[in-house]
Amino acid sequence: MLWGIPPGLLLILGVLLVPLLPGAWRKAYMTILPLAGLWALAGAETGVFYTFTFFTYEIAPVRIDGLSLVFGYIFHIAAILSVVFAWHNNDTVEQMAGLAYAGSGIGAVFAGDLITLFIYWEAMATTSVFLIWARRSDSAFRAGMRYLIIQVGSGVLLLSGAILMAHQTGSVAFDKMTLGNLATWLILIAFGIKCAFPFFHNWLPDAYPEASVTGTVFLSAFTTKCAVYVLARGFPGTELLIYVGAAMAAFPLFYAAIENDLRRVLAYSLNNQLGFMVVGVGVGSALAINGVAAHAFAHILYKSLLFMAMGAVLYRVGTVKASELGGLHKSMPLTTIFCIIGAASISTPLFAGFIAKSLTLSAAAKDGYPVIWLILMFASAGVFLVSGVKIVYFAFFANDGGKRCKEAPLNMQIAMGLTAILCVVIGVYSPWLYSLLPNDVAYEPYTLSHVINQLQTLIFSALAFALLIRFKFYPPAVNSIYLDFDITYRKWLPVLYKWIVSLVSPGWKSMLQDLRNGLHRMVAYMFRHHGPEGILARTWPTGSMALWVALLLGGFLLIYYS
Amino acid sequence: MLLAHLPALVIVIPLICAPLCVLLRGKDWAFIVALLATWASFACSVLLTIQVMKVGTISYAMGGWAPPYGIEIRLDALNVFILLIVSGIGSVVAPYARNSLLLEHIEERAYMFYCAYLLCLCGLMGVAVTGDAFNLFVFLEISSLSSYVLIALGSDRRALTAAYQYLVMGTIGATFIVIAVGLLYQATGTLNMADIANRLPEAGYTNRTVIAAFAFMVIGAGLKIAIFPLHQWLPNAYTYAPNIVSAFLAATATKVSVYILLRFVFSVFGVEFSFVSLPTAIPLLVLAVLAMFLPSIVACFQTNVKRVLAYSSVAQIGYMVLGLGFVSVAGLTASILHLFNHALMKGALFLVLGAVFYRIGSCNIDRMAGLAKQMPWTMAAFVGGGLSLIGVPLTAGFISKWYLILAALEKGWWYIVVLIVVSSLIAVVYVFRVIEAAYFRDAPDDLVNVAEAPISLLAPAWILVFANFYFGVETSISVGIAERAAQSLMGAG
């Protein structure tokens, strides 16, 4: 580890220097920092490091093993690529947030105990939200707040789980867990929120499209993949996850198919890809876990590439709404090519996604889940349609919206180019990625049948798209949004809250008013009798004083003699 | 052997010095005589207290005639405590007289004041020391008559009517007392209080004469104490009297009257008669509770701060009667303790108001606005006394409330506890009204350049304020004596 600084923390601490450096130096520094981290990690041994006792808990800040290493590598790579993509950006806050966020993600991956995990977990939430706010629009601000609350919500669930765990076992070690008690359930839900499980997923398509051009690229890499990692670490082989994952793989596609905002389309398809990984975690076999790791690795790359391409479009055109784009291949030919490579990388042979995804699919098939396998097949065809073909088509071809602009800035081209190269290299030379995987499993992706079958899948998906477009069955891109589960907390909950307030508030206010009035009345009443002119404060004539004496004496005598 | 005659000396000194003031005429000479006389009696009281605490009850036969035929001076813990209060307050107040009187336009009649003052002191102390029922009446009249004079000295014209009312009511009260004494004499054939106490059981608890005597005594003393609703003479008398007189009377006169009630009800008639055979406790408790509330609320609405304090006195008397009504050692301890503590706090507050009046010629709450800036020491003393009046811990007022509430808890009467607490809160209101005005309002335009009160006024006030704090922290003396007095009254000591 570099200078004895744990991975992750290197980036986080390194961030503190960023605001002190002038422009160009700063960019160089920001690029070198994750590079240095990657270099340090490459030479790292496996094991648990820096352990110490805090309170009564054994803290293991760094645990390096096969699984964490894969994620560590790809997170560093993603950080480098994202930084390059953001070279043109001079927003200090965004720069710092991006690096710190990457660092938190890396830190979380190497966390060996729940407390460390919780710390990085929350750090991811708090740093990443800046990338959304950096868009500096009202809607970005609101989306950021929603995002933050949900992310922190995941954090506090994790905290609750960890607390219960500590309460039950006295230990906060982060190892494989089994469902069955409240603690592990809470932890699973915490992971599930960041992993965008169905009904917890809305933060993803809500926030990512609202983030800044460069922010989304950062965002797409870390949070969800980190969640996949912790699931793979904590809950491998949990059957429930298979069904959850299958649902996740399928339903976001329907939204992706009709959504207008192309970055939202990507967000939904990201959600769908997570489903594949969750299924892999649920299957839990060595092959499946390998699939999860490989898929996460590849997915970070190609999803970054797609988000970069859309980011470039947003940066140049100012919008990524399908209804307003089209024909950009003339203005942005390179971006178009990179985007196509990104789309191809989802599952085309010779590209990264192909060699990764098939691991999961065959793991599911091997363990005998036919329905799940069918769903995954459906999802894998569908995702190519919506996140590959649809994106490329609507952004760069389709109906020429008449928008003309410059090609993406050079740094973006470099970033996209590098990512594209990585996608291809990994796809062409599969052993390289496979050698990084945590488990030793012999798997050969490039069999004839596999390649042909995959090509069939892709081409028939494209055929379907072509036919649908040609015969105008494909829903046209229009300016609109589609209701998702987030209506519960964006619409219904506020309405319910307002309704309750409108019920309670008048009563409460009138109660306070009554109280105040009552108090005033009481004082007024007292004043009538006790005020300077009141009966009790007036100077009585001597005679009536004497009368009172007599009365009292009489009274006493009466009592005594009776 | 002067020490042996201390019990007599303590009242004889002011008695002799009173005419001396008139004879000397000069206001400075009269002042010096009065000052020396009060201090001498205070010294005697202190010595007596020490003696009593050491050897127990002292009996002194006036002129050598042995009781029950001669006049007996009888001193137990309660007597010396009262003695201590009266002479103590007297000697703190006396030096104040010089300056306070100056402003109230009676300096040419100053010797008259000192004479009346000494007579009043003598009378009050006489009540406290005598063991003879009729004598007690005589001393009471001495003090009352002189206090009418003192009140009438007030610069406000209304002082005269107030004094007149006080005279009428006081006379009624005194008459009731003398009627009671007469009836007792009829029933027992003696005037010595200890003797009466001994012979009463023979006369029988159902004897109508004795019961009538008891009723007259309670009402008579109650009138002098200003038990609600017999308090009507008090607010005016205290308000319009010269400030020094208000301070002196508020701190002593009512206390002595409470002593009379205690002495007769507990020692002479006895607990058995007063509370077991007759239902005295309940009416007293009811009156006490009313007193704790109604005058307190009235005090909240008053604009003249002296009047606020006067009504507050009526309320505080409620506490004393309440403790008495518990008919327990704890209750009596609280009652007697409050007697002492209330003398300290009210004395202090009235002295402070004297200082205020000296500078701004008014005790109106609006005139006192913003005064804390100009007269910081004076108002600080007011705050000190006020805190004690509320019953804030570390002040004397807290200790008496502490015992009062403990007594109520001992009885299991938690609702009384609630009432005590609530009435304390009302005290917070009227005290803070004044503090708020003095500290947080701006002074009226014509009063922005008021000087601090002279040291001769401040020193006595601060001595009493200090006493309030001292007896709030170091309670062994006050609580010690009060406990012993209570035990002896309940017949346990």
Place this chain on the structure above:
Amino acid sequence: MDTQDFIALAMLLPLIGTVMIWMSGPRPNQREVVTVVTAILTFLCVLQVLPPVLAGENPTLIIANILPGLQFAFVVEPLGMMFALIASFLWIVTSFYAIGYMRGHNEPNQTRFYMCFAIAISSAIAVAFSGNMLTLFIAYEVLTLSTYPLVTHNQDEEAKRAGRTYLGILLTSSIGLLLVAILWTWYAAGTLDFTKGGILKGKIDDGLVIVMLFLYMYGIGKAALMPIHRWLPAAMVAPTPVSALLHAVAVVKAGVFTVLKVIIYIFGADFLTETGASVWLMYVAGATVLLASLVALTKDNLKARLAYSTVSQLSYVVLAGALATSFSLVGGAMHIVMHAFGKITLFFCAGAIMVASHKTEISQMRGLGWRMPFTFAAFLLGALSVIGLPPLGGSWSKWYIALGAADAEQLIFIAVLMISSLLNVAYLIPVFARGFFGPRDEERAQIADTHHHDHDHKSADHAAYGSRIVEAPLFCVVPLWVTALGCVALFLYADRLYAMLEPIVK
């Protein structure tokens, strides 16, 4: 000098300072030097008491015997030590801050302000060191009274009304309920000394424990349990240094500190859990936590929002007390420290904003972050600590309170704590986020023109905001960073705090 003298000195020094401040009233510089020097010396004195306390001793100072068996006495135990330390340390910081604030605002009556402040600190330390319930009560009341002039500092109608609410609720509750509870305790137990394991066990009826606890908890009005919390928002009319130190730290913490003291040393945690008398209190505290947060959400005035946040956070400690397990009690005690540092930072920021830009409403603060980056960044740290996020102190106290809830088998209160965290996010973070990311109103139009078209609009924005930094005076900004960094330090060194506090439950 031995430890006793330092205990006395810690309380006397501020009083001596008060007199000296009064004497140097006409010379502001001298007056403020006196304040700062007194504050530093006081802290050093308190610090001198620390080593014996850490060594497990209970240094004792008896001033007087008020009643037989009842002394005016000071006994220092870890809980009190901790409270005295934060109160006296933060006084130093606040003194500097107050100089910047009061001058920046041209406040009148500054001498009275500094005097009352010193008295309040003295009494806060006295509360911390109190050896029995009566001594504590006295110091508690002095604290109330000495802060009244600070609340009504502005002397206008609003301030007076607030002052009446303040004094009305605090005095009524303390005299009407707390004092009764104390008397009752004295009557039942014959002592008021703070004793490990409590003094009431076996002394009163199990059924009456609830009544007694009620008297204590609502008697301690400073703990601001709903529905007697109104005085706290009312007190916000005071100058911000007052809100910061007194109504985020000294006064309110004196309240919850007393709650813990009562539960640990009067009732005894075991006694409470055996009788189950504190279950209702958990629910009341839990409800206060949530309701106050919901109210805070609706407040646009920054100080009002922070005030309600304080109400909510105070109930964390009360909840911790009500749970009465060893973890929760230590957690509650830690929360006193954690929240003190977090909330004082937030109030400092609110005051700095007020001084620099005269803004009090959150909706006016859009884009202000670019002009006051240091203030707003510190605000974020304070807010995160209050929310309970790492790497800031607030997370540890929350951890232990929740652990206590798990120990007490009251899992619902873990949920309460966590929901509260989310609500905290919802009402604290927008202040910060708006400040940095919402465009300022007057510049909106200008941005709207360039937005989406100007390819370098980011840097253009940056230039528009960044070039005009108008921070609060250094006297304001440095203190608020000291406390903000304190939040971070508390996260890293929380285990030492824990070790110091652990004896209170052992």
Place this chain on the structure above:
Amino acid sequence: MNGPKHTSASSSSGEKQSWLDDTQNIDKIFWGVIFLSVILMLLEPFYYKKPYFSFEGSFGFYGWFSFLACAGLVLVARSLGRVFERGEEYYDADRNSGEDNR
């Protein structure tokens, strides 16, 4: 694919014409896709497939399943879209600007 027809009319005359601007080329792509599909189906008998599930082994499973999946996905999504579609300002409708902080 109706897009280019409109754009060719509206795009500025000076701009370099893209290959795709010609409608005929679009048609070429369309037919190319169909051609590829047919080819891939024709390959079916010529390679060895090791199916995990029986249905996987059916003729051209990957092809027709993907086609149906995609067509079904879009058609279902389209009808769902009609139900769930709202204006872009849907969530902002009852928000008065500036005041709230959430």
